[in-house]
Amino acid sequence: MSSVLYDAQGPxxxxxxxxxxxxxxxxxxxxxWWVFGTLxxxxxxxxxxxxxxxxxxxxxxxxxxxxxENTLKAAALAVVIALPLGAVLGIARLxxxxxxxxxxxxxxxxxxxxxxxxxxxxxxxxxxxxTNVSSDDRPLYAVVTxxxxxxxxxxxxxxxxxxxxxxxxxxxxxxxxxxxxxxxMRAILLPQAVTTMLxxxxxxxxxxxxxxxxxxxxxxxxxxxxxxxxxxxxxxANVIASFTVVAVIYIALNFALTTFASWLERRLRRAKxxxxxxxxxxxxxxxxxxxxxxxxxx
Amino acid sequence: xxxxxxxxxxxxxxxxxxxxxxxxxxxxxIWGTALAAMRVxxxxxxRGFGTAYVNTVRNIPLTVIILFTSLGLNQTLGVSxxxxxxxxxxxxxxxxxxxxxxxxxxxxxxxSGINTVPVGQAEAARAIGLSFGQVxxxxxxxxxxxxxxxxxxxxxxxxxxxxxxxxxIGVAESALLMKEMIENEAQLLLIxxxxxxxxxxxxxxxxxxxxxxxxxxxxxx
Numbered sequence: 001m002s003s004v005l006y007d008a009q010g011p012x013x014x015x016x017x018x019x020x021x022x023x024x025x026x027x028x029x030x031x032x033w034w035v036f037g038t039l040x041x042x043x044x045x046x047x048x049x050x051x052x053x054x055x056x057x058x059x060x061x062x063x064x065x066x067x068x069e070n071t072l073k074a075a076a077l078a079v080v081i082a083l084p085l086g087a088v089l090g091i092a093r094l095x096x097x098x099x100x101x102x103x104x105x106x107x108x109x110x111x112x113x114x115x116x117x118x119x120x121x122x123x124x125x126x127x128x129x130x131t132n133v134s135s136d137d138r139p140l141y142a143v144v145t146x147x148x149x150x151x152x153x154x155x156x157x158x159x160x161x162x163x164x165x166x167x168x169x170x171x172x173x174x175x176x177x178x179x180x181x182x183x184x185m186r187a188i189l190l191p192q193a194v195t196t197m198l199x200x201x202x203x204x205x206x207x208x209x210x211x212x213x214x215x216x217x218x219x220x221x222x223x224x225x226x227x228x229x230x231x232x233x234x235x236x237a238n239v240i241a242s243f244t245v246v247a248v249i250y251i252a253l254n255f256a257l258t259t260f261a262s263w264l265e266r267r268l269r270r271a272k273x274x275x276x277x278x279x280x281x282x283x284x285x286x287x288x289x290x291x292x293x294x295x296x297x298x
Numbered sequence: 299x300x301x302x303x304x305x306x307x308x309x310x311x312x313x314x315x316x317x318x319x320x321x322x323x324x325x326x327x328i329w330g331t332a333l334a335a336m337r338v339x340x341x342x343x344x345r346g347f348g349t350a351y352v353n354t355v356r357n358i359p360l361t362v363i364i365l366f367t368s369l370g371l372n373q374t375l376g377v378s379x380x381x382x383x384x385x386x387x388x389x390x391x392x393x394x395x396x397x398x399x400x401x402x403x404x405x406x407x408x409x410s411g412i413n414t415v416p417v418g419q420a421e422a423a424r425a426i427g428l429s430f431g432q433v434x435x436x437x438x439x440x441x442x443x444x445x446x447x448x449x450x451x452x453x454x455x456x457x458x459x460x461x462x463x464x465x466x467i468g469v470a471e472s473a474l475l476m477k478e479m480i481e482n483e484a485q486l487l488l489i490x491x492x493x494x495x496x497x498x499x500x501x502x503x504x505x506x507x508x509x510x511x512x513x514x515x516x517x518x519x
Contacts, residue, residue, distance in 0.1 A: 254357035
């Protein structure tokens, strides 16, 4: 075991490691002891507060599942609408015509530099003012609108990066056999770029899923987080228990997506289905600096 | 057209946004660096803790974390972070939530910087007789920091945008002000444009400057 930072360990380093481990165990133990002590003092460890989740299905069928359904619905709608929009914007940014390229770039950069929450609040007011969407549906529309505007811009960058990652020879060869620009994009570049982009797109799903929670907290959209809130009111202020259960659901969903994305990335790298380098599947907001440097999605 | 603005403290709200961003950035840098050190260090238990922390926190929505600091930590467990009035408590809770969340991304950004340094660099440094401390301080870390400027810039920009989530627990920052203004004034498009402009002013220069710095200092391989 040798990394760039340290070498394989000798006896002294091994002894030092044991000391470090011991100190760390004590510190971690003290922290956990304090947490559980506080929880116990405040009566948050009472079985009555945790029982609804383990006995009977009421908590799940009345609160959690409907909330989760709304979360997934908003996320799915957002993806389905944002993907084609992002593809169009991304390809428009690569256009040879200035009058196509510049507006597309401005739109993408603008919507990437604005918080999703601001877009959602704007969407809510917009639907209230200019459309006759019923007030029950408005939060869902607003959440999806905010997510679409923001994520279409992010996906546009992913699409652009995916196409630019292909070797120049691909489009040159396509031109050489007499294909037109549109045909080059449709028949040669896009099919290959889709493969390289997949991991990054799956990672973006995690960001979308996490952002739906904003709708529950600020726009009265009845999704998973909001259901935790109403649930803790119903079961006698079991805030800690409700939030723990909801957090575990989010972690499970997103962890599955993240794992799938990195598996996909490894598999596609091996498969060599495309001539381009596979885009990284990090969801740590490390992309989108290629053009101007606005970016970062967490 | 603009005269309704004098009823609202627009600059104050954006000042709160900036304060949230700066305090959280400093805190995340410290805790994120500590996490990164654990994740790349030689002690297996610390590595495990760092990995578990990052994978857990990264997959919880920030909104859940910030709402939990208010409903869970403050109202259920009575954590007040040394403040007495509601406004200060909520502000500090929001900063705490932002730090806990953003640190996991700072950690990953630093780690990606360390990962860009080829093992051969350290091996070569050892081969010419440098000590462990010298290898780290003269060869490995300078290259790692230079490669992590761009990802760190991205995390900072995302953090600036994420400060709006503090509106969920009533911190008087720009998104909350926007909501309030839209409810009271019939100037939807103008209000949205003003708030959007404020964020563009905050994020675009940050991205451009740090992006340029990152490109300039990055090690060309």
